[in-house]
Amino acid sequence: MDPHLLRTFVTVARHGSFSAAARELGYTQSAVSQQIAALEADLRAPLLGRRPVVPTPAGARLLEHAGPLLLRVEAARADIARLVAAPRARLAVGVSALAQSPSLAGALAQTHRQHPGAEVTLRVLPGETVSALVATGELDLGLIDGAVAPTDPLHLPDVSPLTARAVAELPLAVALPAHHPLSARTGLRLHDLSDARWLDAPAAAVPLARLRAAAAADGFRPAVGYAGADPAGLLALVAAGHGLAVLPHATAETAPGVRAVPLAAPRLVHRVELIHSGPPTGPAADLAARLVA
Amino acid sequence: MDPHLLRTFVTVARHGSFSAAARELGYTQSAVSQQIAALEADLRAPLLGRRPVVPTPAGARLLEHAGPLLLRVEAARADIARLVAAPRARLAVGVSALAQSPSLAGALAQTHRQHPGAEVTLRVLPGETVSALVATGELDLGLIDGAVAPTDPLHLPDVSPLTARAVAELPLAVALPAHHPLSARTGLRLHDLSDARWLDAPAAAVPLARLRAAAAADGFRPAVGYAGADPAGLLALVAAGHGLAVLPHATAETAPGVRAVPLAAPRLVHRVELIHSGPPTGPAADLAARLVA
């Protein structure tokens, strides 16, 4: 189970073709064929059906393992490389959509002033991508958000020994159209809303699946799906009556035509956590210190 | 970063000796020396100081990665092997100490009756070990426990795509000596007890670190440490006034001289989850069905 073989396996599976994978990987088709054969011999199981080239059940299962495995290998390699390389004067920060905040912008500005030579970049990405890129060292720091019980840490995909520190914790609220019958309430229980229509916006609000899990109930019918990462667009949909959404209270309050009613039960908070692998150095250490202060 | 090289690296680090590692792995000392050299060349970093053989900072970091990485590789390999091999008439169940229950014993007995030919084994192990062995297929089913917010799943070390289902959820209680001034209360808040002495029994009760995290506070001074997995022994210490502990209410109630007062805040529950990798088959499927029913 050489990572090498695994890499060509996933490439072949992705392309559905030995030849195409060979081209991408810079091998001959023959080499790829032999590599797959070697992997199948090693695991004593057929992994791919040929013509068409599709994963067998065993292959499908291996694919589930391969991604995280290769990510971890990459993370380990990058981690060591970082220890060896001279600390670069750069600061790459990744944030998930709801982890952004004015205080981040402010801290980033101060850090930039403190380290004028550093090349500072800020990227908004899905939460899992932030974790993955922090693990592989493409990002120096990550800020991810999630809705969790007040006592519990965010769930990190542990591809690598990452450290996480909470930097902000905000109450959650249900975003309702201003004319909604419940919009005058001072608090809402999720259970009472399980029949409502919910906007499913995994990037811009608390995902619907999370709400179902938190309420330990089904229902929670999806209305319009929203693929953007921008809460403003989502809130416009809420205002127009397409459905409800759960967001940090401060975020939900900003849009016209939307009322934000605090989520009373279950007790969830919106927490933003700073993640990095190993102790941050240079500008990253500076920014980290400002954020947790 | 061949797993092969990684394996010899951890072996060398564990033994603190190239020669000893070579003996264990069935190689010559020369081969091990070359493998380490190859790994160091690949990562462009010295990993081990020689004479004495101790990890460098980079090596120490790599060791942190290596364990989970090799576990994942092993899990993937075992996972595929399981798909290929004929389903054996065996049922190996691992449980963490507090995940045991009379209902488990009952279900296990019924399953055994249903599958008289099957070799049934039950092993009590630390929670993480249960996850690891389920991942590598040495166990067919695992039962792990933990104290979490009612809405959140237990945290699984994701070495492998494991599926988890809750099978029991019990309230937690603080175990106090019967003569303790607070033992007559009907509920206790963790915050009010942060000055008390706490028994640290990672295997037999909710770990102290978990309580600190849940209360988001330090304090919680450790008293006697208890290395056993048996709640009865721990409760004897409680009765003797060595310190307090948090356990499932039903468990804490059983011991003489101990009062169990429900934990009112933070809101945590003791949850037992059934874990397996892939859909269970044969006797494992039977037992799983009984447990979640």
Added chain:
DNA sequence: GCCGGTGTATCAGCGTTCCTTATCGTCGCT
């Protein structure tokens, strides 16, 4: 139905990798 095109499997050849054996250099202990 035949034929070319596309795509995978297989084989021979060859360079590289990796292990073993043998030997040397070095450290630590007596």
Added chain:
DNA sequence: AGCGACGATAAGGAACGCTGATACACCGGC
């Protein structure tokens, strides 16, 4: 100082893994 244990290094040979050539299966066009 000398010995013994340990790791590094050199050389040789087996095994591995890639390329290039070729065989074989499938599909579509005519």
